[in-house]
């Protein structure tokens with residue numbers, strides 16, 4: 001039976017392989033023809049056009065294939081990428097190596113003639129040969145693991161900025177160690193219809209992405225095989241980066257292969273003809289972290305292909321980045337500011353844009369906001385237009401080899417975001433597929449796209465649902481007074497502090513205040529905001545990534561794009577200024593089909609903002625986050641103490657800073673500051689300072705005592721727990737999923753107990769420990785809470801409406817009164833005259 005099934009498998013595999021080779025050959029034949037709307041596009045039996053439109057559901061995918069006019073070579077005259085000769089040799093070497101591996105390891109299957117298929121580690125039947133192969137494989141595996149470990153060690157030792165540079169500089173060849181033994185290609189069959197290059201497929205196996213996400217399924221055929229421009233909108237964390245990244249890699253690899261073939265056919269390998277790489281793809285993102293992350297993501301996808309990806313972002317040394325650009329990477333990912341700084345300074349690699357095949361705007365809607373727009377516009381204005389003739393191109397590109405077959409595609413423009421479709425106006429345009437901007441809407445996405453050369457046959461892929469938010473996100477709110485927000489935040493982080501949490505604030509001042517407050521409460525947090533040095537920003541993100549229960553307090557600088565797995569909770573300490581930002585904030589959790597939750601702290605001050613947020617998403621109810629009120633007295637006490645301590649220390653450091661500022665300035669103009677205070681005043685000040693410091697010490701001591709005890713609900717009977725072993729509690733606590741803080745407290749107490757067992761009288765109190773069943777992560781708490789605990793938004797809207805109405809009436813009355821008084825005054829004046 002076993003033999004039968006293995007034979008069957010083999011036959012199945014061979015027939016599959018034959019079918020694939022046939023279709024590839026057929027595809028190659030067709031692919032070497034010019035692009036035409038009448039050509040069949042789907043040759044592998046997978047997604048035909050109908051299938052393709054299924055991915056976008058009701059949302060239209062518009063535009064057709066490239067027309068014959070569009071593929072006029074002289075019009076689009078793109079030079080072929082100047083592939084580095086060394087790379088070319090490497091690539092050839094790889095192909096040879098792979099062929100020889102197939103011959104050596106898989107003699108049975110080599111007749112299938114699939115050049116990229118590597119040995120799958122299965123037995124050949126020959127015992128001696130098998131043993132040899134197995135030994136070889138083990139040896140290789142050992143080497144790979146050692147290399148990987150060394151690499152990791154290096155990474156840890158380096159500073160983030162250096163890491164970024166090193167990572168950027170390396171072409172990934174070193175890391176090209178796929179553990180292929182464990183890969184079952186059949187598990188990845190869903191990718192087949194996308195007809196991606198085998199090198200890309202290897203990366204996909206390595207990343208263990210079993211199937212393309214819907215946005216990838218919809219965008220890759222249009223962008224990679226039909227050569228279309230794409231406007232893509234899909235929920236946060238849905239894999240948009242690869243939706244535009246894989247088509248770029250696909251085209252670059254296809255072109256390289258064709259070039260290889262042409263070179264080998266014409267036997268014109270001449271080292272002087274195409275000595276350097278040219279810029280093929282320029283990806284612009286709104287934030288530095290996002291640029292680095294996209295670079296990282298694309299590098300992983302491009303591993304082993306020799307396609308280089310480099311980040312160009314502000315806050316890092318320009319010289320280092322210029323050095324990276326001297327390596328002539330094919331893909332550059334950058335933020336508009338630094339990109340424009342280098343472009344306007346005439347940086348060679350960035351101004352030679354004649355060969356640019358891809359221009360990508362990631363988080364496009366953020367790009368059109370002030371702060372980015374001007375630089376982005378300047379960058380776009382530098383892009384050569386389609387009509388630019390070959391003669392007008394820079395001199396240094398004239399001696400490139402021109403391969404007609406590689407020139408047929410024009411530059412493609414990709415515009416992506418999760419919130420492109422949020423504005424109802426834009427949503428209508430997306431649905432209609434009419435993207436023509438009015439002339440006066442200079443800063444619209446349509447206008448930018450048009451200026452960047454977006455064509456009429458753009459594929460518009462809108463996969464956003466009505467709420468725009470990730471499907472598995474659970475939203476909730478806590479209503480409280482403004483001054484109670486700290487306590488509720490502390491409650492969430494201490495009682496439900498499982499998993500990574502991001503706390504969002506709108507202002508840096510609020511971020512500073514709450515992060516210092518939380519530190520007083522023994523909660524370790526990392527911070528991220530735009531006034532931090534880039535190095536510190538990267539460090540914060542790294543540290544946040546390192547620990548699965550860490551907390552990041554951030555401004556909206558971290559709202560977009562940040563892809564950190566395991567972020568379970570997003571807390572909106574302050575509501576964002578727009579619905580778009582709310583979507584992006586929430587999008588830091590529930591990514592890539594995982595779940596997560598968001599908790600918004602709503603005070604009466606936030607009422608109108610909250611109401612308009614609800615209107616944007618047409619929401620009618622919001623789940624209330626279940627707060628176990630028995631914890632609150634203790635929580636309030638602690639947070640009030642921390643607030644007082646924070647206030648005193650903040651005031652003190654402010655005074656010191658002001659004083660030193662005055663002294664510094666006096667010193668700089670050679671003035672001596674005289675103490676104008678009288679003796680009496682000085683004594684008074686001294687006393688005040690002394691009192692303040694005593695008060696601070698007292699508060700600190702009080703808080704320390706409270707924090708040394710585990711957090712416990714008020715109603716819990718201490719007697720109930722007396723006499724039960726601490727270790728037992730610790731175990732229950734861990735099983736119950738208590739917060740790391742609480743767990744730490746238990747551990748501390750357990751340790752204390754072991755040390756102090758000799759003095760049992762003194763430690764009677766520390767035996768009393770409480771483990772609440774509600775100590776679970778926020779999402780779990782939300783899921784197990786009853787659905788009745790919902791905030792009726794209609795009620796809120798009505799309240800809001802009536803308060804608005806009242807305000808309007810008051811205003812009108814005031815106006816009328818004012819008018820009456822004015823008329824009376826006028827009459828009086830006239831009478832007097």
Ligand SMILES: Nc1ncnc2c1ncn2[C@@H]1O[C@H](COP(=O)(O)OP(=O)(O)OP(=O)(O)O)[C@@H](O)[C@H]1O
Nearest residue numbers: 209211212213236237238239240241418561563592
């Ligand atoms: N096909 C796939 N299968 C599984 N995971 C994937 C797949 N494609 C991408 N991912 C992973 O999903 C996560 C989110 O991807 P990505 O950052 O591209 O999302 P996004 O849509 O750009 O999100 P945002 O709108 O927040 O920027 C990443 O960790 C990525 O590695």
